[in-house]
Amino acid sequence: DSGVTQTPKHLITATGQRVTLRCSPRSGDLSVYWYQQSLDQGLQFLIQYYNGEERAKGNILERFSAQQFPDLHSELNLSSLELGDSALYFCASQGRDRTTGELFFGEGSRLTVL
Amino acid sequence: GQNIDQPTEMTATEGAIVQINCTYQTSGFNGLFWYQQHAGEAPTFLSYNVLDGLEEKGRFSSFLSRSKGYSYLLLKELQMKDSASYLCAVRDDRGSTLGRLYFGRGTQLTVWP
Numbered sequence: 001d002s003g004v005t006q007t008p009k010h011l012i013t014a015t016g017q018r019v020t021l022r023c024s025p026r027s028g029d030l031s032v033y034w035y036q037q038s039l040d041q042g043l044q045f046l047i048q049y050y051n052g053e054e055r056a057k058g059n060i061l062e063r064f065s066a067q068q069f070p071d072l073h074s075e076l077n078l079s080s081l082e083l084g085d086s087a088l089y090f091c092a093s094q095g096r097d098r099t100t101g102e103l104f105f106g107e108g109s110r111l112t113v114l
Numbered sequence: 115g116q117n118i119d120q121p122t123e124m125t126a127t128e129g130a131i132v133q134i135n136c137t138y139q140t141s142g143f144n145g146l147f148w149y150q151q152h153a154g155e156a157p158t159f160l161s162y163n164v165l166d167g168l169e170e171k172g173r174f175s176s177f178l179s180r181s182k183g184y185s186y187l188l189l190k191e192l193q194m195k196d197s198a199s200y201l202c203a204v205r206d207d208r209g210s211t212l213g214r215l216y217f218g219r220g221t222q223l224t225v226w227p
Binding site: 002055100102108110 | 144145147154155156157158159162164201203205213214215216217218219220
């Protein structure tokens with residue numbers, strides 16, 4: 001158990017819909033990352049937050065948005081869903097030990113768009 | 115930017131030794147990670163190198179050469195449960211991407227009996 005909690009674990013929805021994925025980082029970790037992993041693809045970086053502020057943006061579509069709240073949990077919003085958005089979405093929190101910066105991953109949210 | 119390359123697939127037999135290579139190009143290098151990911155599961159941390167040399171942890175070892183932009187993960191006494199994808203990740207500490215990890219596409223290792 002990494003200490004990072006993601007909900008829901010599985011989600012099935014239709015094209016054009018909107019979903020929200022939720023992540024609670026490990027206790028004490030300030031930094032949250034979101035990654036997308038499609039079938040047979042590597043981890044694609046979407047966005048990073050640090051203590052409530054956006055820190056870095058990757059290849060995140062305009063239809064996607066995210067935020068980190070004062071209690072440090074984060075939400076990833078995916079709208080106008082397309083078939084190609086079907087993927088595993090991972091959240092990771094970064095350890096406060098800045099000598100390594102190890103990432104601790106949640107179990108992921110598997111999104112299926114039909 | 116970052117460019118991380120690793121082989122797509124490798125196979126080996128139980129009890130053997132396998133070496134998974136990773137090459138990278140990055141401007142703000144501050145460490146290299148190896149993660150293991152079983153299908154449909156979360157990546158889990160295996161090893162971390164920031165200085166040149168070999169880090170050993172049980173059956174797994176990881177090597178880094180910063181001057182060559184090269185690392186490898188060595189797995190000894192392979193077991194069936196080692197069948198997984200192995201992800202090489204580089205930490206980049208430049209400016210606004212402080213501490214961000216960039217991942218390679220992963221090497222799918224299959225261990226045969």
